[in-house]
Structures are given as C-alpha cells and as structure tokens.
Amino acid sequence: MQPYTELNLYHLALEEPWFSADPAPELAKARQQHPWLATSSYGPVVTHYPVVREIMSMEDKLRNAFDEMIERMGAKGTPWGDFQHNHILNQIGDEHKRLRDILAPAFTPRQANRHRDLMRQTISDLLDEWLPRGRFDFEEFISHYPIAVMCRMIGAPVDAIPNVRWALEALGMSGSRRMDLLDTMNQAVLTLERFSSDLVAEREKRWKPGDDDDLLDTLLEARHGGGMTHAGLINLLVFLFGAGYDTSKNVMTLIMHEMVRHPDIYERCAGDTAFCSKVADESMRFHGPVNGARLLTADIIHRDVLFPSGTTIWFPKSVIGQDPVTADDAGSFNPDRDVRQPHLGFGYGSHICLGQFIARAQIAEGLSLIAQRMKKPTSPGPEGWRPFLGVWGIKGLPIEYDTA
Secondary structure, eight states, X not given: OEEXXXXXXXXXXXXXXXXXXXXXXXXXXXXXXXXXXXXXXTSOEEOSHHHHHHHHTOGGGEEESHHHHHHHHTOTTSHHHHHHHHSGGGOOHHHHXXXXXXXXXXXXXXXXXXXXXXXXXXXXXXXHHHGGGSEEEHHHHHHHHHHHHHXXXXXXXXXXXXXXXXXXXXXXXXXXXXXXXXXXXXXXXXXXXXXXXXXXXXXXXXXXXXXXXXXXXHHHHHHHTTSSOHHHHHHHHHHHHHHHHHHHHHHHHHHHHXXXXXXXXXXXXXXXXXXXXXXXXXXXXXXXXXXXXXXXXXXXXXXXXXXXXXXXXXXXXXXXXXXXXXXXXXTSOOTTSOOSSOOOTTOOGGGSOTTHHHHHHHHHHHHHHHHHHEEEEEXXXXXXXXXXXXXXXXXXXXXXXXXX
16 A cells, blocks of 8 residues: 555646647556556646546545645635535535435436427527527627526526626635636626526526426525525525536537537537547547536555545546547547446436436437537637646637538
C-alpha cells in the first residue's frame, strides 16, 4: 500500500485552455505513466474507466465536492455559495432521497414522452426563426432550445428567456472554480431566484391542491404538504433550470461538432429519433459535457493506493469513454458500435441525473428535426472551449448550411 502522493504520476493541466481543447490524448499519456491515476492542481484524477466506477461506487465514503469548491472560492455566505451548499446534488442520505422521491414522478420515461410534442414544436419554432439567416453560431442557437422547453414545461413566460438564459450561462461556469467569475455567478443566482419566486407567487394565486398540469404543480403540492420550505422550493427550481439547460445545450453542440465531420451519420438522423438517440449516447461516450469530483469522508485504499479522508478525487467523465477498455476503436465516433461499457454522461450511482429521460428525449427530437431542415452543415470548427472542470463543452460553433 502506498499513498497516492508518493506515486510518480502524470500531471494533467485541467485548468489550461489547451487541455480543454483536446483532453483525451492527455489522459492516454497519463495511463502510460500509471495505469489508472494522474495528478492535477486540484487533486488526483482517475484516468481508467473501471476505476472511475469502482471508486464512485463507494458512496458511504464520499460525497459531492461542492462544499470544498465553496471554500476554495472563498464563497461561504454568498448567494452562489448558499445555492451550491443547499441544492439537491450536495445532499446525502435521507435528505437526498427525500428530495429525489418528490421529483421522481415528474421525471419518468413516461413523463418525458408526454413532452415530445412540446419539444418538437419548440425546436420547429427556433428553426423557423434562425434558418433564414443562412449561417449562425450553433451553440448560441441551441442554447435557446432547452430553456424554452423548460419554461413551457413549468408554465413560465417565454418572454423571460433572454434574462434567464444569461443567468444560466453564468451559473454554468460554477465548476470552473474561477475566482474572477464569483460576482457574476452571485448575480446569476439572484436573478434566477427572483425569477423563480415571481413564478411561484403568480402560480399560487390560482393553484389548489390536486393540480397536476405541470412540474411546478408537483412542487407546490410538496411545498404545501410540508415536504419543503419556500426557500427549498426556490433553490430546487434554480437547480432544475440549471441542470436542464447545461447538459442538453452542450451535448447538442458537441453532437453538431461531430455531425459536420460525419455528414453520412448526420443524414441518417433526419426524421429518425431512434438513431438520434444512438448518436447522443455515442457523443456522450466520446465527449460528454460533465466532469466532477468527490470528497472523501473516510480513508480508502483502492488497488493498493491510499487516499486519505478529505482528498478531492476527480473523475473526467466527459472523455473517460475513450479509454480503450470501453469499446473497440474507442477513439473514433461510431453510433452503430457495440459498447462494452455504458457512458457516464448522466453520472453514476445514487446521484445519477434525475432528468436524463427528458434530456434524452429533448436531444433526440431536436436533432431529428434539425437534420430534416438544416442540410449539409459545414463549420470551420469551434471558436473556443469551456473550462474542462465542471460543465465542459464548445464555446462558439459557427455553421453554414443549405435549407430544406
């Protein structure tokens, strides 16, 4: 047994822009120096897919690292710090289960399928507006899709979307741990809290027990039944808007990045939502948007390596699917492949993404209609990349196309 600090490990520059632009080769280099572990400025990084699952399964000895992030940012007591401390992903045990049990009925596959017409109408409306331009930034275009779907699902006014979208973009940078963004993220949380409070106040004017028209009715039922406080309800709404926005927007931008390089695959997406679902899964294996960390609450010894309590361990879930053990020719993009191991794009264990079925439906329906109406897209490539820590993805993807 050897402490991880005494190992000769490859250093991953997680915070550097060049790393964000092409992280998979760096993980491959790290595996050449040690079969499953690297180091970084933020703590050890697990670089081998099976070990990611093995350590993430030790849920009695770890928790999400949001409190460590708050402390590192000097953000305790700030609006952003309070939001990160109180949201559902930072809860464990009975409190986490209680909140998931409240939400679970609204996020089943059946409920996701109920919203497919809404998703199709939303993306159709956006295509009507944007396609006549002939060229645009796909990342900007698609960012309007998940927030519009969420607003319609929850009965929020769509004229609030621009302000909410700005706040969600700012909040999405939380995982980057950039001190210079703290003031902006504080303002984003306050903006989303005001929006959510106004939304609740307006609904409560006409709400009555037993209403179940949308997700907000479900949350108000729990609120008035004693299942959560008003502050807890607002925090949960802010979280749901953020979670529903980042994953879908960044996945779909990453997908389009691949589609312009694989026009044969893109053509097959037109009108075929089942194939679009395969494309989405392959994209999340190849390069999904989420990376995360766990804080150890006890010492662990794994594969003869010691990690002391208090260590923050990082899991590069966005590109861990390119580990050769996950699939044959894992470094190529192929939706028709036989995958030996499922991707971790929606997380793993008790904190697996509750909204994954809505996200899956939203991505498949959106991609299907985009491929029907936007023909032969081309792009010079990404203008930039988001920080690798937290929610990763493309920052700016200019495209040109023919219109069907």
